[in-house]
Amino acid sequence: MAIRAPGWHAAELGTAGYEIEVDRPAASAAEERGRGRYRVPGSASVLVPWPSTPLRSREQARVRVRAFSNMKLEPTGWSPWTLVECALLERGDWSARPITSARPLDSDVAGPLRPIRFRRTFTVSPDVAVAARSRLYITSLGVYKAFVNGRPVGDHCMAPGWTSYHHRLNYQVFDIAPLLNPSGDNVIAVEVGEGWYATRLGFSGGRRHIYGNELGLLVQLEIGGPDTERLVLVSDKSWSCNASAITRSEIYDGEVYDAREECPGWKEAPEQNHQTWHAVRELPMPQAELVAPDAPPVRVTEVIKPVALIITPTGKTVIDFGQNLVGRLLVRSLHKPRGHEVTFTHAEVLENGELGIRPLRHARCADTIVSSGEPLQNWSPQFTFHGFRYVQVDGWSPEDSDGPLLLDTSLCALVLQTDLVRTGYFSCSHAKVNQLHENAWRSMRGNFLSIPTDCPQRDERLGWTGDLQVFAPSANFLYNTAGMLSDWLKDLAVEQLKDVADGVPPFAVPNVLHGIFPVVPQAVWDDATILIPWALYRSYGDVGILRQQYPSMVAWLDRGVRRGPDRLWDSQLWQLGDWLDPTAPPDQPGASRTSGSLVADMYLVHVTSVLAKISDIVGEVKDARRYAADSQQLMSTFRAKYIAPSGLLVGDTQTALSLALVFDLHETREQASRAAERLAELVQFARFRVSTGFAGTPVITHALTKSGYHQMAYRMLLEKNRPSWMYPISMGATTVWERWDSMLPDGSINPGEMTSFNHYALGSVINWLHECVAGVSPLEPGWKTFRAAPIPGGTIDHAEASYETPYGRVECHWSIRDGDHFELSLLVPANSRALVIMPHERTQDPDVSGKWVGSGRHRFQSRWDHLAQWSPKPLGLQKHLEEASNSWEGYF
Known part of the structure; x- marks a missing residue:
């Protein structure tokens, strides 16, 4: 976008434009304050380029904006000033050095590292202007909690978060002026635990000290403005340290606090007994790039009260929090004799009335308090988290005379997550469908903790690429994920391009499985390199994400894919494919009824066409032509190899047919129609029970709806027998399960080793709830234009969705009254347009043009019978047996 000269007259803006004013204070007393005004034509109002010269490290600027309306040339009033500030951009901006203990602190070299406490006293001179600028730049080799004069710095948890520590290390910036004594003694104190940096990570026992075997702290405190005396305090040999009263703190096994x-x-006393505090040792600066993250921090976002206190058949005390959650306990008050231990063991479910810990595998998931004999108030573990609904309490019972365990006052749970902004909501007239949507939301919330993980409870909790790839469109609707996923994709790219040969990304990012789990190219999972940035671009319209990830995309498609002679996938390579197909045995989750090679080839055609579009968007014209031609050639090869002239596929499964329909792999509409007909037949033969895994589940309801079988999709959604989306809800699930039957009907846990009760991947059906039931989806990237095209069906007679687009709030609500009176209410945000397609239009003509409407509230009415063709009937032997049974009813 071109920036006109500041002297350009407002009248030249024509019908639309905006004006940005940037006020940049002087960087030093010798410089003059600068203010620039920049006028820009056009209606772009999201992710517009910074008009001034780039900010320098530590530089501040004030920004405000006003717009010129489409209807008149007079501008709006100015917005309030917004302050922006730059962090430390160059490695040379850091004068601090990482520090660690100069001597061992009772840690087993081969075991967990005991947390360390660091502290430093300092005095602020009256000549230092604390209020002008007081910034703490901080990170750690491990996870940290910082205090100034005994008061917490920020509300971050598990900071600095988990990144690919060999390549990228986050640091945080805090304004600590309110915490300082302006003229006098001050104390900065920081506690560091091993976090993801040094803890045991991975399954089958995992590995320790993947990134390092010493905990460290890096601190730079800068107080004072550019034209005042300044105080700079850095981590160096002048600090002291001591072993923490937290004797052990691990991600999987939990924390032990010895009071x-x-x-x-x-944390706050200016003087400490120097006999108990020890010298520190400086460490080399990390080789990793020090970065201020785009992602929000992990925070406590909700407090959950327990709902029941249970005494199990073996006499154990268990607290039920009523929902599966991710976080920590808060012990409000505990008073026990000196040396007495209280242990809290966390799990997601009960089995046979007892805590179900088998799915945790090698994770202990227990926190322990060793009492000092004095009252303990508001204690919570600092450097771990758990996935749980139930907590078994040992060493503290409701009958204790020295302070009983009470349901209402003793404990609560603190929910932890990356503190993303919630953007999307959905509800409808069916309570269990609402529960399904809430379960998917809760699973996302629990698994978006620093990185997007597969599960939050067992000895895994890794950033699997395939899980996120299938769930990303749903995630982008529920929350604003742009910053968090952009950061995670940077780690994916750096590990793919620097650590792994041939452009193949690791299965999990950050890659803690290096050397244990072979890096084998895989469709669906590795296609995340292309499809996740594409999903982010569609949601937020940020071309910068595509440019950032472009080398990663090209490396994967040009060098990473292992091709056969026909340039489709090498058919000799085993593929994860439709992982966790419900027919797969518990001990063979990859034994899908759909050929892994077929799934891989479908994805290859699709991602090649997507990369052709991306190349065009980012201006890589030659690549765009190359990938477009390659996509057409691969499409032709695929059709000749897999699709019969009738449109049926060699792989006659729900997953194969659904992918072919959603990816538009058929040559003619007649072929697609026959494939859709066959898909509907298979759904009926399966009695509407789910027959798909990771690859098929996100798309099957879309494929049915797109092909005119929306009632089949609704019938699948509402099926109660396993495997189905409703079955876990009937079993009391409050999050999405990893397996369709993670818990069996008799209340026992599925015997498979991979049995998580908090796994968002199979909850990807909620994208269909958003786009087809509620009816809203983007047409242009960033929702500049969007579609409102609900298709009511089943027994659902009203539904609504709202979404905070980059342009403002979208609201879409529909209801059916008196059997067939359909009403649609729509809110279109400013500077946006919506294409409205009524249900009867969409089903009668798939190419219907619809009606465009602009910003504002709109209402529409038509006739639509949501119960027409309801309820579809099953096919096969079961149907005939049921009919025969009904015909003999009354004779016996």
């Missing part, structure tokens, strides 16, 4: 070893006043 007998507590050092009162260590």
Whole structure:
């Protein structure tokens, strides 16, 4: 976008434009304050380029904007000033050095590292203007919690978060002026635990110290403005340290806090007993790039009260929090004799009335308090988290005379997540469908903790690419994921391009499975390199994400895919394919009824066409032509290899047919129609029970709806027998399960080793709830234009969705009254347009043009019978047996 000269007259803006004013204070006393005004034509109002010269490290600027209306040339009033500030951009901006303990702190070299406490006293001179600028730049080798004069710095948890530490290390910036004594003694104190940096990670026992075997702290405190005396305090040999009263803190196994070893006043007392505090040792600066993250921090976002206190058949005390959640306990008050231990063991489910810990595998998931004999108030583990609904409490019972365990006052749960902004909501007239949507939301919330993980409870919790790839469109609707996923994709790219040969990304990012789990090219999972940035671009319209990830995309498609002679996938390579197909045995989750090679080839055709579009968008014209031609050639090869002239596929499964329909792999509409007819037949033969895994589940309801079988999709959605989306809800699920039957009807846990009760991948059906039931989906990237085209069906007689687009709030609500009176209410945000397609138009003509409407509220009415063709009937032997049974009813 061109920026006109500041002297350009407002009248030249024509019908639309905006004006940005940037006020940049002087960087030093010798410089003059600068203010620039920039006028820009056009209606673009999202992700517009910064008009001034780039900010320098630490530089601040104030920004405000006003717009010129389409209807008149007079501008709006100015917006309030917004302050922006730059972090430390160059490695040379850091004068601090990482520090660690100069001597061992009772840690087993081969085991977990004991957390360390660091502290430093300092005095602020009256000449230092604390209010002008007081910034703490901080990170750690491990995870940290910082205090100034005994008060917490920020509300972050598990900071600095998990990144590919060998390549990228996050740091945080805090304004600590309110915490300082402006003229006098101050104490900065920081506690560091091993976090993801040094803890045991991975399954089958995992590995420790993947990134390092020493905990460290990097601090740079800068107080004072550019034209005042400044105080700069850095981590160096002048600091002191001590072993924490937290004797062990691990991600999988939990935390042990020994209150007998507590050092009162260590966070705030200016003087400490130097006999108990020890020297520190400086470490080399990390080779990793120090970055201020785009992602929000992990925070406590909700407090959950327990709902029941259970005494199990074996006499154990268990607290039920009523929902599966991710976070920590908060012990409000505990008073036990010195040396007494209280242990809290976390799990997601009960089995036979007892805590179901088998699915945790090698994770202990237990926190322990060792009492000092003094009252303990508001204690919570600091450097771990758990996935749980139930907590078994050992060493503290409701009958204790020295302070009983009470349901209402003793404990609560703190929910942890990356504190993303919630953007999307859905509800309808069917309570269990609403529960399904809430379960998917809760699973996303629990698994978006620093990185997008597969599960939050067992000895895994890794950033699997395939899980996120299938769920990304749903995730982008529920929350604003742009910053978090953009950061995670940077880790994917750096590990793909620097750590792995041949452009193949790791299965999990950050890649803690290096050297354990072979890096074998895989469709669906590795296609995340292309499809996740594409999903982000469609949601937010940020071309920068496509440019950022472009080398990663090209490396995957040009070098990573292992091709056969026909340039489709090498058919000799085993593929994960339709992972966790419900017919797969518990011990063979990859034994899908759909050929993995077929799934891989479908994805290859699709991602090649997507990369052709991306190449064109980012201006890589030669690549765009190359990938477009390649896509057409691969399409022709695929059709000749897999699709019969009738349109049926060699792989006659729901997953294969659904992918072919959604990816538009058929040559003619007649072929697609026959494939859709066959898909509907298979759904009926399956009695509407789910027959798909990771690859097929996100698309089957879309394929049915797109092909005119929306009632089949609704019938699948509402099926109660397993495997189905409703079955877990009938079993009391409050999150999405990893397996369709993670819990069996008799209340026992599925015997498979991979049995998580909090796994968002199979909840990807909620994207269909958003786009087809509620009816809203983007047409242009970033929702500049969007579609409102609900298709009511089943027994659902009203539904609504709202979404905070980059342009403002979209609201779409429909209801059916008096059998067939359909009403649609729509809110279109400013600077946007919507294409409205009524249900009867969409089903009668798939090429219907619809009606465009602009910003504002709109209402539409038509006739639509949502119960027409309801309820579809099953096919096969079961149907005939049921009919025969009904015909003999009354004779016996």
